[in-house]
Amino acid sequence: MLASYIQRVHHVAIICSDYAVSKAFYTDVIGCRVIAENYQPGRESYKLDLALPDGTQIELFHFASAPARPSYPEAQGLRHLALSVTNLEAARHALVDQGVSCEPIRLDPYTQKRFCFFADPDGLPLELYEASDAADPL
Structure with missing residues (x-):
């Protein structure tokens, strides 16, 4: 395999x-x-x-x-890129402090982990995903 x-x-x-x-x-x-x-x-x-x-x-x-991405965010292809962080609030504030608009923090109902979305300059959806530590697989 x-x-x-x-x-x-x-x-x-x-x-x-x-x-x-x-x-x-x-x-x-x-x-x-x-x-x-x-x-x-x-x-x-x-x-x-x-x-x-x-x-x-x-x-x-x-x-x-x-060509531009056909729709957001449910177009076929990459849905989003998730970046693992150990302190979601601090990471989100670092983005907001630089003028990046971030969605509110949410809770994943399956993993019970917190996350929030933001976008790159082309509108590519990016996610901050709070892991227990850097090696956390979820």
Whole structure:
């Protein structure tokens, strides 16, 4: 079974509409570390490799002719990206302090964990999910 070989999520790929705005959001607001940044002139495309503190990576792409997301948030494809945090209130306040609009904190009725949603500059739904500790699988 494949699951026996999987260690963790390596990366999530995101296509943005405005490279400079999204780069600033993911580095300055979220706090991702830049691993590598590449531009392909023939494709007029950017690829920015970013790292979260646990090593999980975000690949941020920009293509000049990429279509917009068809609907929010129930379109087929990635529904949202959840970021595990140990202090939900502090993480939410850090976003709000930088001008990011966040939904109210809610309780997951199945896991009894607290969470809230916010969006990146393209409206991609992101979630802060409070785990008991950084290694908490739920």
